[in-house]
Amino acid sequence: MVDVRYDIAFKLYPYEKVAAQEATAQRHPVVIVGGGPIGMACALDLGRKGTPVLVLDDHEGVGQGSRAICFAKRTLEIADRLGAGDAMVDKGVQWNVGKVFHGPDRVFEFNLQPEPGHKRPAFINLQQPYFEKFLVDAVRDAQAQGAPIEIRGQNAVTAMERHGDFVTLEIDTPDGPYTLEADWLVACDGARSPIRDMMGLSFDGRVFEDNFLIADVKMTADFPTERWFWFEPPFKDSGQSALLHKQPDDIWRIDFQLGWDIDREKELDPANVRARVDAMLGDGVDYELEWTSIYTFQCRRMKEFRHGNVIFAGDSAHQVSPFGARGANSGIQDTDNLAWKLDLVIKGLAPDSLLDSYSAERAHGADENILNSSRATDFLTPKSETSKIFRNAVLYLARQHAFARPLVNSGRLSVPCVYDDMPLNGVDAPGLPEGTRPGASCMDAPLDEGFLLDRLPGKFMIMAINTEAPKITEVDGVPVGTLSLRTESHDPTGALVKRYLGETEKALYLIRPDQHIAARWTRSTAQGVRAALLRAIGKGALQ
Template sequence: MESYKFAPAYELPSWPFVAPPELGSDSVVRHPIVIVGAGPAGLTLACDLARRGVRAVLLDEDDTVGVRGASSRGICYAQKSLEIFARLGIYERVAQKGITWSFGRTFSDQQEVYNFNLKTDSVSAQPPFINLQQFYVEWFLVERTLELGLTDLRWKNHVVDVTPLADGVRIEVETPAGRYTIEADHLIDATGANSPIRTQLGIDAHPSRSTDRWCISDVRFKKPLPTERWTWVDAPFNEGRAVWQHLMGDGVWRIDYQMPEDCDTAHISQPEVAGARLREQLGPGVEFEFVWIGPYGYRDHLLDNFRHGRILFIGDSAHVVSPFGARGGNSGIQDAANLGWKLALVAQGLAGDALLDTYDAERRPAAVENLRVTSRSARFLAPRTPAEHTLRRAVVALASRHAFARALVNTGRMSVANDYPAAPHLPEGGRSVQNLPLRHLDGTPTTLMELLADGTRCLGLWFAPTRAQAEAAADVAASLPLRLVAVGGDSDLATLQPDEALARHLGNATPGSLCLVRPDAYRATLLDNPTPASISSAVHAALAHR
């Protein structure tokens, strides 16, 4: 039997344990915001708050990123997440290290049934997707958060008890130097799918576990393969089961093989067995080495409410979906971006506590939608009944010849920014605004994310306002968390060059109209020839002021 080589193990960074100042103190210190868990969601939130000038304490029981063994874990970062990274200041590192892609092919047996290009209707400065091992993203977020200097990032700090209070949360923490207790105005649980905080509080996540089984092989090839996402619905080299093939950073390919439901997970992960699968797929002449091999089975859960008093749940602690379409990790990052500006405004006294209720009102429906979409993908890839098998065979047979059937081939609907439902604070509903490249009046380039990176203010993009309109609104804007920017016109506001793509993207804005964009790059409303009173009313609505 052929033997297979492993690449040298990744050397993950580690950060030292520093004894917290509360150790040995008789008094209990109160912090405004405490985040538990330094995964993608928790780190994004900490970095987001620091970017907005808000301090937080971040507790993590480990002293490194990723997992021991350096598996790839999450790899596909969607455009909305990349735009968030641009605002936080790590996008360039992610883009330089990762693999940018937009083109994918789907096969049935040996036949390509269709292909797609996700970049066709994008106006963002960021691509549809970049593939990068999760530990690199966490690594970059840690370093950026430390660079910003406002986050007390405490490694080897394990939360052992959480007690809700009427006006906050009491937290008991175990460290290598002993235990200590702190309090928080707000506690954010970002501890992941197996949240001990959720378990301790007895909050039902309504979990379900699939019988579907997969095996991941992270592989480096001597000869490069095409930089495309390839998916097989029923791969002939995997006994008619599904396969995914993605390129990540460092020239490493992530290949996911669907396995029999009753497989022995230890057996399918042995190098000789995983290597034989690769040989079946690629032939005897392809040289490769393994980076990591491991099994997984997907599951899902969803909390009834993402807010429980002064405790808020983000990322996998709040919701878990099947991995199809990269809707898990991206959703957690977007949870953090949704919550970050709201926490910041509340902590700064610029908004009331009711604004935090809008986090659940927006992100839970997003999780419901992601759960619905991924569940459909799971049923297509692992049919449970004869009727589902028949339907899939018919769809695949028709897809190579008919466009309507291609839309039904469901190997994972790729992650997109979720729309938010209409609500009192968001009367028109919320739609994500892409990070358009723009230019100041003097020709200096900028982007929407650069305009939004300034603290916790909403952005009012006003198309060709008159000088009188701008002067009348200036005093009102100065008393609100609002930055007014003119797009064309002759006002004294900070001005952008007229931009037709921006006007179309915001909902066909016309001269005189003002688009209110929230700090998380969601459109709040489009006002036609606004007055100071209507601008003030729109901003107060976006902040959930009654």
């Protein structure tokens, strides 16, 4: 990767020497390696729950270059719960519409959020440095309110050793090395994870024989705020495909598909990058190159995301191609899944085996992302003449016929994973809407005041719609909240009925701390709800 220039690097946690560097190894309940968006979201979630956490990062803040830019609705909903959503949406460029072109012709357009009644848009475009900054800002706010979160910049992990129930880490700093211990280690240290390498763990999958050039350019342009994708674009030297969409601060992301056998140094020469951009934008467009890099599609994952008291999340556990915006978004879903489970285990409220469900559920999510990403890559880069004929026939049909449009794959955009058939799921009453079945994340809905997801904090919740909720405030020490709603007074648009009742008149939902649905009933008893919650924390069988 070559950085041309980028102005939004933030030094958020400058190096400071700590007393631990002069003392014997101190033990920490949780150490997170990696201060990127995944590590910081995990620390923020754990710290807000009261679990002490230490973040070690080998830098002093976010890096240069925009890298990830598309953040999905589910990620924004998680950020809302963590206290960072408003800042992200206020800064980000909101979009719902995408357009697909073949050569000079528009094939069709799509709307990722065609129905109203959601607090957040389908996507925002926001440079990763801003996304990380807003998470760190939320960490600072949480620290001010007493959350036990510590961040140490320029603390690079150089070695680790496992000792059964704890891990020893060797840390290098500008003032020399020191040692610390961790009961739990969460590796959020990226696709080239040093922790994974230190443990000798495999990272298996598929590397696609293609390269893509990213060019972030600063310009004032009247293009609409949409995702534009071209197959076989008409502009000169643009490769087999191209992508254009807008970021904040008049920055535009352009991707060019270059092929496999390329001279990377030549392609990254600013003069050659400019030649491609000029051909795309046309004569006379004034712009500046902000950042360029070349990447190769890779779809890989670890076999297991949990290895005893070492847990992997984000790109250290799985990697997908950027088309579809599944990398950072799936990593945030990893931490959303992990934090509440690790918190309960550390507090002695759930068995250690609950963390095995993290690996099972998020490996399921990674497989879904890898499948979609691989299919997108195969559609973008047909591997035979027959495949190319099929691809182009689909594009031709899609111009006039709606049935062909789902076959067009310019990157299936990130949606939350549904944990179907996973061990923590409880009972499911027949007749309720499929979209809110056990394993699915809750759909938002406007209420008489605010939105539904804002009423579902990071703990177990009983949501009773048009029925009485069992009077339960805790189960085996696990706190439980209650949200009682009546559609005649709380559902001004009918979205709550559509998304949670369907044709039924009442329902009871048990919702996990990560806002995924654990179980649901049209009628239930306190005993049934307790049994479902015990199952959701790894203590009980389906009843």
